[in-house]
Amino acid sequence: MTELPGDLLYTEDHEWLRREDDGSVTIGITDHAQAALGDLVYVELPEVGLELDSGGDMAVVESVKAASDVFSPIAGIVEAVNEDLADDPEIINGDPYGNGWIVRLRPSEKIDEDALLSPNAYQDLLDAEDA
Amino acid sequence: MGLKTPLFASHVAAGAKIVDFGGWDMPLHYGSQKEEHHAVRNNAGVFDVSHMTIVDLTGDRVREFLRYLLANDVVKLQSPGKALYSAMLNDLGGVIDDLIVYFMNESWFRLIVNAATREKDLAWIEQQASAFAVTVTEVGNTAMVAVQGPQARQLASARVDAKWREDALALPPFTGMQAGELFIARTGYTGEDGWEIVMPASNADLVWDALLASGVTPCGLGARDTLRLEAAMNLYGTDMDEAVSPLEAGMGWTIAWEPQGRSFIGRAKLEAKNADPNLQRFVGLLLEDKGVLRNHQRVVVPGVGEGEITSGGYSPTIERSIALARLPAGNDETAEVDVRGKMLKVRIVPTPFVRNGKIRIEL
Structure with missing residues (x-):
């Protein structure tokens, strides 16, 4: 298992968040999630401008095997989506924390960091799942 | 913990992700389902199909029974x-x-079932067999692999004793032979050329290792499913079951109506269904939009009615x-599929979608 990036926050649904300098938040799925899904073949992205509640439907990632919902971990407005995923969803398999980002949100309220996981807490979650 | 085939340890050694399949611990993939799929279309892949059931039927009246x-x-x-x-x-x-079903000799036929x-198969067969004095024997202690792909027979033939090799390579499609302790048949479930090989469980891992060493890619159930879907080969329990007749599952070609006296x-029920002009049809679908069709999605044929994706x-x-679907009777060439509330356009296409490495539908 590769080391988790230390500058990200995580969720129990195997998503990651990066707080950007301009106040926006970039969101993707973790390496663990992409490995569990297998080869991705389609990503359904939201419209830019869409307002999302925390826990709302944000995207759908489909592997050869199955479709999985990606829920928004925070409330916000979709500021950008990763258009490259439309033609090449496997970017997520190859680079889940970098070029495989999915959505960038403008938070609509203060982010509740207590509801998210630190890298250490997420690593504990993964270790518990493996056990 | 499920049942394990004689090749279970080999799968783990090859890095397989193991899943439950009908009570068996089977490999889903060994890293990339897509790469395994392409290996079978372009070169050669090997699947462990040892979980399948082999049943020998013996008796003087076995042909009459079948x-x-x-x-x-x-x-x-006949041969x-x-x-x-x-x-x-x-x-x-x-x-x-x-x-x-394989014809071995006039008092011995072999079945390979799911x-x-x-x-339920064994119970049903035994129940019917008694009136014909046919003996039903499950063949145990065997392993079975499917080696599939354009290079499959050539690569696998190195595992066949030289004494049998030429005859094995000359097997016509849908024919099998005993080659020493191997039973080799030119059959498969991928739409590619290849062999299915039954062998004693005791040396299955050696055969498996040798196939991998010769460049055959280990393939899991995931690739097996996408390959058979492209080949429009039915999966039992998904495309058909006891509530569905073969006429509504694209299997009409497997019904032998002649001779009428048989x-x-x-x-009797099948003949009645065959005369019904409203019988559902079983078709191939090609998604025109982006997205992925999945089992059980609703298919709407505008002005006609609704059906369902089976695979x-x-x-x-x-x-x-792509998908296989059961739709209302008709000649419609397009339909719509409900994918998470969005109606996506599909074209109704003849199957198979892919055969022997070639795309067979118009894109």
């Missing part, structure tokens, strides 16, 4: 080793299972989504 038990007619099997694909029906014409249906289980997924060869 002509009653199966919807296809084993009268077509030893010849194989036939057939449905085994219940009295209502529903599919109990689909299987391959793993998940093993118990009585087989389910025949849907992503086609790695076509790089679009």
Whole structure:
């Protein structure tokens, strides 16, 4: 298992968040999630401008095997989506924390960091799942 | 913890992700399902199919028995080793299972049936066999692999004793032979050329390792499913079951109506269905939009009615989504599929989608 990036926050649904300098938040799925899904073949992205509640439907990632919902971990407005995923969803398999980002949100309220996981807490979650 | 085939340790050693399949611990993939799929279309892949059930039927009246038990007619099997694909029906014409039957000799036929249906198949066959004094024996202590792809027979033939190799490579499609302790048949479930090989469980891992060493890619159930979907080969329990007749599952070609005097289980109900102009049709779908079709999605044929996808997924060869579906009777060429509330356009296409490495539908 590769080391988790230390500058990200995580969720129990195997998503990651990066707080950007301009106040926006970039969101993707973790390496663990992409490995569990297998080869991705389609990503359904939201419209830019869409307002999302925390826990709302944000995207759908489909592997050869199955479709999985990606829920928004925070409330916000979709500021950008990763258009490259439309033609090449496997970017997520190859680079889940970098070029495989999915959505960038403008938070609509203060982010509740207590509801998210630190890298250490997420690593504990993964270790518990493996056990 | 499920049942394990003689090759279980080999799968783990090859890095397989193991999943439950009908009570068996089977490999889903060994890293990339898509790469395994392409290996079979372009070169050669090997699948462990040891979970499937092999049943030998013996007795003087075994041919007569099978002509009653199966919807296809084993009268077509006249030379030893010849194989036939057939449905085994219940009295209502529903599919109990689909299987391959081999003619070994006049008092011995061999069936290969699905793993998940093993118990009900054996019970049904035994129940019917007693009137014909046919003995039903499950063949145990064996392993079975499917080596599939354009290079499959060539690569696998290195594992066949030189004494048998030439004959094995000359096997016509849908024919099998005993080659020492191997039973080799030119059959498969991928739409590619290849062999299915039954062997003693004790040396299965050696054969497996040798195939991998010769460049054959280990392939899991994931690739097996996308390959068979592209080849428009039915999956039991998904595309058909006891509530569905072969006529509504694209298996009409496997029903031997002639001779009319042959009585087989389910025949009367099947004849009635065959005369019904409103019988559902079983079709291939090609998704025109982006997205992925999945099992059980609702299909709407505007102005006609609704049907359902029985098997849907992503086609790695076509790089679009395809599906098999049961639709209302008609000649419509387009339909819409409800994918999470969005109606996506699909084209109704002839199957198979892919055969012998070539895309067979118009894109």
